[in-house]
Amino acid sequence: MYYIGIDLGGTNIKAGVVDETGRIVAQAYAKTQAQRPYGDIVRDMAACVTMSMNHINITQGDIEAIGIGIPGLARQNDGSVIFCTNLGWKDIPLRTEMQKYLSKPVFIDNDATVAGYAESIAGVSKGYPCSVFLTLGTGTGGGIVINGRPWTGRHGIASELGHMTIALDGVPCTCGNDGCAERYTSASAIIRMARQECMTYTDSLLMKFAGGDMERINAKTVFDAAKAGDEVACRVFDHYCDHLAVLINNIICTLDPDMIVLGGGVSHAGEFLLDNVRRKIPRYLLYKELPYAELRLASLGNDAGIIGAAMLGRLYHTEGV
Amino acid sequence: MYYIGIDLGGTNIKAGVVDETGRIVAQAYAKTQAQRPYGDIVRDMAACVTMSMNHINITQGDIEAIGIGIPGLARQNDGSVIFCTNLGWKDIPLRTEMQKYLSKPVFIDNDATVAGYAESIAGVSKGYPCSVFLTLGTGTGGGIVINGRPWTGRHGIASELGHMTIALDGVPCTCGNDGCAERYTSASAIIRMARQECMTYTDSLLMKFAGGDMERINAKTVFDAAKAGDEVACRVFDHYCDHLAVLINNIICTLDPDMIVLGGGVSHAGEFLLDNVRRKIPRYLLYKELPYAELRLASLGNDAGIIGAAMLGRLYHTEGV
Numbered sequence: 014m015y016y017i018g019i020d021l022g023g024t025n026i027k028a029g030v031v032d033e034t035g036r037i038v039a040q041a042y043a044k045t046q047a048q049r050p051y052g053d054i055v056r057d058m059a060a061c062v063t064m065s066m067n068h069i070n071i072t073q074g075d076i077e078a079i080g081i082g083i084p085g086l087a088r089q090n091d092g093s094v095i096f097c098t099n100l101g102w103k104d105i106p107l108r109t110e111m112q113k114y115l116s117k118p119v120f121i122d123n124d125a126t127v128a129g130y131a132e133s134i135a136g137v138s139k140g141y142p143c144s145v146f147l148t149l150g151t152g153t154g155g156g157i158v159i160n161g162r163p164w165t166g167r168h169g170i171a172s173e174l175g176h177m178t179i180a181l182d183g184v185p186c187t188c189g190n191d192g193c194a195e196r197y198t199s200a201s202a203i204i205r206m207a208r209q210e211c212m213t214y215t216d217s218l219l220m221k222f223a224g225g226d227m228e229r230i231n232a233k234t235v236f237d238a239a240k241a242g243d244e245v246a247c248r249v250f251d252h253y254c255d256h257l258a259v260l261i262n263n264i265i266c267t268l269d270p271d272m273i274v275l276g277g278g279v280s281h282a283g284e285f286l287l288d289n290v291r292r293k294i295p296r297y298l299l300y301k302e303l304p305y306a307e308l309r310l311a312s313l314g315n316d317a318g319i320i321g322a323a324m325l326g327r328l329y330h331t332e333g334v
Numbered sequence: 335m336y337y338i339g340i341d342l343g344g345t346n347i348k349a350g351v352v353d354e355t356g357r358i359v360a361q362a363y364a365k366t367q368a369q370r371p372y373g374d375i376v377r378d379m380a381a382c383v384t385m386s387m388n389h390i391n392i393t394q395g396d397i398e399a400i401g402i403g404i405p406g407l408a409r410q411n412d413g414s415v416i417f418c419t420n421l422g423w424k425d426i427p428l429r430t431e432m433q434k435y436l437s438k439p440v441f442i443d444n445d446a447t448v449a450g451y452a453e454s455i456a457g458v459s460k461g462y463p464c465s466v467f468l469t470l471g472t473g474t475g476g477g478i479v480i481n482g483r484p485w486t487g488r489h490g491i492a493s494e495l496g497h498m499t500i501a502l503d504g505v506p507c508t509c510g511n512d513g514c515a516e517r518y519t520s521a522s523a524i525i526r527m528a529r530q531e532c533m534t535y536t537d538s539l540l541m542k543f544a545g546g547d548m549e550r551i552n553a554k555t556v557f558d559a560a561k562a563g564d565e566v567a568c569r570v571f572d573h574y575c576d577h578l579a580v581l582i583n584n585i586i587c588t589l590d591p592d593m594i595v596l597g598g599g600v601s602h603a604g605e606f607l608l609d610n611v612r613r614k615i616p617r618y619l620l621y622k623e624l625p626y627a628e629l630r631l632a633s634l635g636n637d638a639g640i641i642g643a644a645m646l647g648r649l650y651h652t653e654g655v
Contacts, residue, residue, distance in 0.1 A: 086621070095624070143488050157588075159480060166590020167464050168625045173587045176620045178580045181501040181513070188620050192502070259499045266494045267478075267588050269487020299497045299509050300407070303416070304489045 450477020
């Protein structure tokens, strides 16, 4: 038997057929075109599912359940979307709508949550009962797995790790608070810090890598310049790693998981990032002599969304939720 | 059948006989005299257990298991104490030592963890699967209950909520970090902030309540002066409530529990504290329209230590850990 995983993003719809072990055996894509009515988007999601099933000649009878990862919040009991900000969705009956096309059990959860769950089923944190996934992109998202299950809290608002306050009266956040971790640990944070430095140090290698245009600085430019030894980029990178270590220590102080997994665009900096953050963590630990969470890079990349959504379907369907 | 709960503190040893429902049916006390060799302290712990059993004429045969709450960290597998800073203990074989006197299963955990567990069994958070207990005293401690069980993390270092960083480059903490939540949310934090204000505003009601001596300001003086409308005390209190709301929001962002319970000395300020912190929280919430954790005062007071330790014994013994 197979499970369907759908990764609904602001730009793309991705659907895949996933086997019991969390391996994608077929997939299909479409553009989200987020400005359309939700009914059109759900119809295309269902079409992607059908296409991916056709790739390997299976039918609905071979499918146990459908899982959907959304860039927003879902209500478990009725399978509705509370909201997806970048799709403009609010109180959308996603399960009901999807079941017009596919009469299968449908389960929905946040995209970072399902990605973290995917890593714990088929990725780097496989077999670890408790892991925390950090997605470091435009924002900083989180996915928590406790006792082998995705944890979204008692009201569905858990694992918003990017909106933990780490700096009282710090940098204003888009959410309305000041000093959220996201403002110090996302790709946007790196860019902000780098541009700030480049206003003073205009002739850095970093500026050269950005073609002399501050607006063209991104996280990759900073990492590349830092790897090349540029002093300005190294300072920004060092600062960034410090802040990420603070967030990681906050996670350790709270949950003390087996593993913390770094995903999202920033994690493409790979071992360079990992080594530096690992070196920073001990300084912040409360119990410096005791073992603590392993820090690792996510291993499933963009497949995590499909796999995690499908495995969410497997989990809840198996349990008869 | 009964369970024994022992609350080991830096000043007092308290032991009690607890029934299946978490009710204390007998108890006994002794001074810890922390400077003594650990063998002497454990002997007195065992003596307290015997005394409490004698009060109600029961014998070891009526006891299922013994739980001990310690002001430090324990290793679950061998029942040893990793360390208790204020007792000067490091790698103490507490279970083995206790079993010289009482041949019963012995389980050990952190005092804030067992107090939080007690509230979830027999106190204010009874029946809630996920709750977070904050003990606001000299420091700020935490106890996490997930799926009805105490959560101490995968390496035993979870729930140190007072050592979450909430202020990058903030007030230096005794742990070596800067800006720990404890420095803004403990009784010590209130005192620090109040003394700072009183250096400028020397003729406040707060100073009068402290007999004109800044050194005599404590959390209660501040709350009393704030209740009486003293401007300086109100400012300190307001600031304190803000910071506590930030910590509470960090807990919501991470775990999203059913309930957050306030205990420890500061919580004696009661509804006055609760009302003010409750009013502050919505401002910090990421999802302002969605339900979130209830905020309540602990209800078991000093009994939480004995009850929680005994119920820890019940939990692990029943499960055959």
